[in-house]
Amino acid sequence: MKIKKELPYLLLILPAFITYTILTFIPLAMTFGLSLSNWNGSVIKDLKFAGLTNYMSAFSDVRMTTALKNTLFYAVMNPVCVTILAIPLALALNSRMPTRNFQRAAFFFPSVPSILILGYLWSYIMSPMEFGILNKFFGLFGLDAIPWLSSPKMAIWSVLIVSVWSMVGWHACIYIAQMQGISSDFYEAAxxxxxxxxxxxxxxxxxxxxxxxxxxxxxxxxxxxxxxELPYALTKGGPGSATTMLTQIVIQTGFINKKYGAATAMSIIFCAIVAAIGFIQYKVTHKKEV
Incomplete structure (x- = not known):
């Protein structure tokens, strides 16, 4: 009897479920199956079962481990730096200055253009060559040129600087919106x-x-x-592998080296890492206060 009552509702969601299955579950199953093969992207008949070889090779691949370290370093430092700068900036822009709207727009603007365009622009600004704008500016004060993009130690920090510059204004606007929702009664009482x-x-x-x-x-x-996009535009993953990220390794393995099975295995590992980090971050930031 209960099934008869719920049947009309089940029929209503059936098209959505079928669509979701076709567009999500089936591709996921095919992706996992592809990760267990040695397919080179040519013809399906050449596809051979490889078992967990692609997964074991990914963990033993020096390029993969280096890219993982770079990605995790970038993923930790980027939110920390942006948050540390965005909150004070939001406080300053939340004032009642006559030019506050113009200032907010000016700080927000770097997040509007494509990050790829910004990357190519900053590669010119940070160029270690004599026409690099930053090094030219420092040269006016008698300072030595800084190898922003040519030094393995400096390159990852240069990518981080550009990323923070492009995002801090946008995230400051998020904090401004939250600040404007705080009642003034709290501050008056304090x-x-x-x-x-x-x-x-x-x-x-x-x-x-x-x-x-x-x-x-x-x-x-x-x-x-x-x-x-940003590391690729600035350094193309170099110098060496100093700014090579996981996404670059996956694309190189699949589309350049034609190892689609190995690239798919790397993608699944990458997705698992992202899901785990996202889950931990969610639990930490949404932890209920006792």
């Missing part, structure tokens, strides 16, 4: 109790920014883990 501006920030503003911090961090973390 002022009456003799709380300083610093105390009001750490006792009122910062705790109430927690939802915005969670959203901002999640956006930054997911975008950092799948980064590809």
């Amino acid at each position: 002022s009456i109790d003799g709380a300083s501006k610093a105390q009001q920030f750490f006792r009122i503003t910062l705790p109430l920014l927690r939802p915005a911090v969670a959203s901002s961090t999640l956006l930054l973390l997911t975008s950092a883990l799948k980064v590809y």
Whole structure:
């Protein structure tokens, strides 16, 4: 009897379920099956079962482990640096200055152009050659040229600098929106109790920014883990493998080396890492206060 009552509702969601199965579950199953093969992208009849060889090779591949270290370093440092800069910037832009709208637009603008275009622009600005704008500027003060993109130690930090510059204004706007939702009654009560501006920030503003911090961090973390365009535009993964990311290794393995089975296995490992990190981040930022 219960099934008869629910049957019309089940029939209503059946088209959506079928569509989702065709577009999601079947491709996922095919992807996993492909990761267990040695397919080179030519004809299906050449596809041979390889078992877990692709997965074991991925973990023993020096390029993969190096790219994983670079990606994790970038994924940790990018949200930290952006958050540290975006919150003070949001405080400054949340004031009642007459030019606040113009200032917000100016800081937000770097997030508007394509990150690939910004990468090529900054590769010219940070060029270690004599026409590099930054090194020319430092040369006016008698300072030595800095190998922004040619030094293995500096290259990853240069990528990080450009990334933070392009994102800090956008995430400051997220914090501004959250700040404007905080009632002024809290600050008035704190002022009456003799709380300083610093105390009001750490006792009122910062705790109430927690939802915005969670959203901002999640956006930054997911975008950092799948980064590809910026390191490619700035250094093409170099010098050596100093800025090579996981996404670059997957694309090189699949589309350049024609090892689609190995590339698919790397992609599945990468997705598992992203899912695990995202889950941990969600649990940490949404942890209920006792």
